[in-house]
Every structure is written in structure tokens, then in C-alpha cells.
Amino acid sequence: MINFKILLVIVLAMISGCGKNDPFVAKRSDYTKAQLADIEDRIKPYSVLNVAGAVELEPVPSMAGEAKYAACSACHGANGGGGVGPQLSGQTSEYIVNRLTQYKNGEKVGSQSNLMWAQAGMLSETDITDLADYVSTL
């Protein structure tokens, strides 16, 4: 019985406050035309449906492999030009997939394959194809 009063107060507060003047529920009619146009402009790039009603797919800003390649650039160069590791730019996606798979399986390719075993061991198949797709564009 002690909590009954508190409960009643909460319920009353909910009933009286519900929906009315809720600052988080803005209605379309609360905005001016200029504000609506501004909002429309801002969300346009994220929408697959443009204002005219035509379905239009926006290009993906960058490939997933680009972010993953950050871990490789220290040895292979930001542009794949090589360094501690060999040059990767100019290689095909298939070539990169094959090599990374070999390293992932612990196979010896060159004299320094041990440097790649740990790198490739952490990669999933998706990582490998993402990386290969990106590297082939370098």
C-alpha cells in the first residue's frame, strides 16, 4: 500500500502528459516550407528514392577493402608501391586472393612468408575478397 500513492502519481502524470507538447514529437506542420525543403535536401543523399519519385541508387562512397588495407599499408605502401613487403599495385584481384589464401593456410611463398602468416591468419574470406578488390584498383 505504501507505493500506491507513488504509482497513482506516475499514472496521472503519464495520462496528463502523454502526447501533449511532447518536445520530441515534431509534426510536419510545425515546420516552415523552407525548413522542410532544407531537411529534404539533407536526407536526399541517404535516400534511394529521390524527390521526383524516380528510384536511383547512390554509389557506395568507398570500398570496404580500403579501410581494411590500413593494416597493410605500413609494409606495402599506402598506394601498394611496396616497402618491407613487395609491390601489390598492378596485381589482379585473383592473384591477391590466391596469395592471401596461401598465407592464411600457412604456406611458404617467398623467403619472408612468416611475416604474412600472422597478417593473413586474421582475415576472413570476406576480408580477403574486399582487400583483393581494393588492391586491384591501386
Ligand code: HEC
Ligand atoms: C609486417 C609487414 C607486412 C604487413 C603488415 C603486411 N604484409 Fe603482405 N607481405 C609482406 C612481406 C614481407 C611479403 C613477402 C612474403 C614472402 O616472402 O612470401 C608480403 C607478401 C604479400 C603478398 C604477396 C605478394 C606477391 O607479390 O606475391 C600479398 C598479396 C600481401 N602481402 C598482401 C598483404 C595484405 C592484404 C596485408 C594487410 C592485410 C599485408 N600484406 C600486410 C609484409 C607485410
